[in-house]
Amino acid sequence: MYNHETLIKQYDNLALITELHGNRGLLWNDVIGFIPFITKKQHQGLVVGDFANYQQLDENSVVIERIKQPFNEMERLNKRGVKQSIVNNLTQIILVVSPEPKPNYLLIDKFILISELMKCQLTIVLNKIDLSVTKIEHELNLYTGLGYELIKISAKTKINEINLIRKLQDHRSVLVGQSGVGKSTITNLLLSSDKIKTRSLSTKSKKGKHTTTATKIHLLNMSTFLTDTPGIENLHPNIHSISDIQKGFVEIYKDNFKCKYRDCSHLNEPSCQVKENVSLNKISEQRYENYKKLISTYL
């Protein structure tokens, strides 16, 4: 069944965990494709998105041997208020916004903070450009000015779909954003796109509508992955100190500010360059207010 080259490659036996249900799941690599697996007891901490070494039991099943230390973890608080990893090893967060529902900029700044803490690229997707978007386009200039890329699409009327597909290429991405901005419409579009050649697992129900019940990684092509998760409503940034929050605000984090105190929190200290820059409109007041709100929420 396998040629010599694949046998050698298989020796690495490293695969991406794409689904997990209790001690069972599905893993994928470009040699074996998708194969169901079972975990041993000691691997209960396994998370979708992990890379794991496996051993083949038979042609159709494998057992997990070792889990690689994840590069990053996207976490949420579960119903009991306990931190829980939703997906590991993401390389890109796609932040979806729309003119309707209107953006909640505190939530947007929280998503940006999460992406910076995860050392993960963040791309903003303005969906529903078939509607009137002049106001939101103007507001989003703030974020493109900070260096975040913006893509404008309409998932419903399929405008600029290709720009999004290009942006996803070679990444392991997840869509985040407020309820109603069009995340599942976009996911449906991507999974049914004829521009995407391979896809493995269908999440279409009988009605043909996409539903998400458990976190799942879709393969868009051999090097491009899209995480689909119901868990993004309560994302939790992994914050330990005020400097962690500053990481989410590139304009504040820059170390060349000439605050009087080296460890200035930019809240109440005298001679604070950040507050000065806010008053000079060099730093957006809205962003600064959200910086303070995030500090009072998480510290």
Ligand code: GDP
């Ligand atoms: P989600 O909660 O983020 O997953 O959002 P949904 O995908 O469920 O979409 C919410 C609503 O927005 C639905 O009624 C969609 O039909 C609508 N919608 C999604 N994309 C577009 C778009 O590009 N243009 C317009 N006008 N409506 C859209």
Ligand code: ZN
């Ligand atoms: Zn300061």
